[in-house]
Amino acid sequence: xxxxxxxxxxxxxxxxxxxxxxxxxxxxxxxxxxxxxxxxxxxxxxxxxxxxxxxxxxxxxxxxxxxxxxxxxxxxxxxxxxxxxxxxxxxxxxxxxxxxxxxxxxxxxxxxxxxxxxxxxxxxxxxxxxxxxxxxxxxxxxxxxxxxxxxxxxxxxxxxxxxxxxxxxxxxxxxxxxxxxxxxxxxxxxxxxxxxxxxxxxxxxxxxxxxxxxxxxxxxxxxxxxxxxxxxxxxxxxxxxxxxxxxxxxxxxxxxxxxxxxxxxxxxxxxxxxxxxxxxxxxxxxxxxxxxxxxxxxxxxxxxxxxxxxxxxxxxxxxxxxxxxxxxxxxxxxxxxxxxxxxxxxxxxxxxxxxxxxxxxxxx
Amino acid sequence: xxxxxxxxxxxxxxxxxxxxxxxxxxxxxxxxxxxxxxxxxxxxxxxxxxxxxxxxxxxxxxxxxxxxxxxxxx
Numbered sequence: 284x285x286x287x288x289x290x291x292x293x294x295x296x297x298x299x300x301x302x303x304x305x306x307x308x309x310x311x312x313x314x315x316x317x318x319x320x321x322x323x324x325x326x327x328x329x330x331x332x333x334x335x336x337x338x339x340x341x342x343x344x345x346x347x348x349x350x351x352x353x354x355x356x357x358x359x360x361x362x363x364x365x366x367x368x369x370x371x372x373x374x375x376x377x378x379x380x381x382x383x384x385x386x387x388x389x390x391x392x393x394x395x396x397x398x399x400x401x402x403x404x405x406x407x408x409x410x411x412x413x414x415x416x417x418x419x420x421x422x423x424x425x426x427x428x429x430x431x432x433x434x435x436x437x438x439x440x441x442x443x444x445x446x447x448x449x450x451x452x453x454x455x456x457x458x459x460x461x462x463x464x465x466x467x468x469x470x471x472x473x474x475x476x477x478x479x480x481x482x483x484x485x486x487x488x489x490x491x492x493x494x495x496x497x498x499x500x501x502x503x504x505x506x507x508x509x510x511x512x513x514x515x516x517x518x519x520x521x522x523x524x525x526x527x528x529x530x531x532x533x534x535x536x537x538x539x540x541x542x543x544x545x546x547x548x549x550x551x552x553x554x555x556x557x558x559x560x561x562x563x564x565x566x567x568x569x570x571x572x573x574x575x576x577x578x579x580x581x582x583x584x585x586x587x588x589x590x591x592x593x594x595x596x597x598x599x600x601x602x603x604x605x606x607x608x609x610x611x612x613x614x615x616x617x618x619x620x621x622x623x624x625x626x627x628x629x630x631x632x633x634x635x636x637x638x639x640x641x642x643x644x645x646x647x
Numbered sequence: 648x649x650x651x652x653x654x655x656x657x658x659x660x661x662x663x664x665x666x667x668x669x670x671x672x673x674x675x676x677x678x679x680x681x682x683x684x685x686x687x688x689x690x691x692x693x694x695x696x697x698x699x700x701x702x703x704x705x706x707x708x709x710x711x712x713x714x715x716x717x718x719x720x721x
Contacts, residue, residue: 284668285655285688286705289709290709295709298719299716301719302715302719317649344649346648400676400693423648426648428695429695432678432695477650532702533690541679541681
């Protein structure tokens with residue numbers, strides 16, 4: 284496929300690896316924030332290909348994984364309200380909340396439908412005028428503008444039965460919270476490519492400037508990740524900390540103006556709850572009062588029970604990068620992709636699922 | 648979940664387009680990239696084009712990677 288296969292060529296990967304091996308002298312720890320990057324890294328065995336001087340740790344960049352039980356419980360409570368159809372991205376279905384999952388709610392009679400796009404949810408709303416369609420707004424800055432667009436489309440079409448339960452999260456504030464916690468010393472950040480396609484590379488500048496951590500925005504293919512690591516090593520070894528873009532075909536420093544405009548028109552920042560990190564100021568999005576009639580939290584009386592966490596699950600610590608799946612007593616034994624205990628095993632982008640699938644971490 | 652892939656725009660009608668992704672044609676939304684034209688590659692996430700792929704930059708990046716591979720071989 285054009286612009287995919289070219290970025291997987293092994294002879295070019297060899298060149299980048301050879302340069303990384305030659306240039307890397309200082310022991311460093313780099314974090315890949317994004318779950319999509321985690322998958323590429325595990326799929327190609329990049330951790331094993333890199334020299335011993337480079338440690339890669341996974342960050343909290345998996346929207347399904349970081350959704351707190353309190354929010355998942357709301358989605359399940361919403362599915363129990365008569366006349367409500369829940370439309371959601373597929374990965375959400377199997378995530379265990381405090382007492383059940385959406386899949387179990389569906390088995391119990393709730394109308395829960397998997398969609399590929401917010402456009403599909405709009406279609407369901409159009410086809411079912413006597414029902415209320417609530418779309419679960421999950422995702423970072425990459426996804427939030429698409430949900431904003433869907434709300435504006437619903438307004439344009441005069442749809443009166445389309446709602447969004449916004450659980451959207453913003454990336455720069457949570458990285459700040461992670462760095463401020465002081466739990467983890469990082470020497471470089473692989474910045475998320477498709478979040479940056481929307482917000483640009485400028486929102487990462489505070490990390491390079493205030494924390495002295497080199498930042499490189501990466502794409503999602505093998506060569507993208509290796510080029511990003513090579514650029515991070517280069518910054519470390521020359522004593523620099525700045526924001527660079529490796530993924531230049533997809534990201535511009537200023538981001539996507541129209542997407543940012545629509546996101547800002549529909550949503551405003553609010554505090555959000557992150558699994559493993561608790562409340563992070565300004566890291567969530569809620570619908571602006573002008574669009575309140577599309578807000579599921581405003582339109583329905585959602586009353587979940589107080590949230591509970593599964594015993595023994597360390598997803599929270601894994602998401603903060605302070606523990607790995609291999610540190611978890613449940614990993615691969617009680618908790619598997621067939622029977623997941625925590626969200627990092629459910630989402631295909633979760634560290635636990637990627638470790639299980641590609642055999643990394645099982646070695647102990 | 649921020650998965651997005653390049654697609655070639657074949658035709659545009661209002662704010663939607665027919666786009667080819669690996670030989671398959673799909674209907675995508677251009678709400679976030681109103682400036683996209685037929686013949687552009689766009690990066691598609693959950694049915695929405697989130698950016699226009701910069702083909703010149705893609706070639707430039709590949710050129711740099713080929714140079715690195717060449718230099719490392721020598």
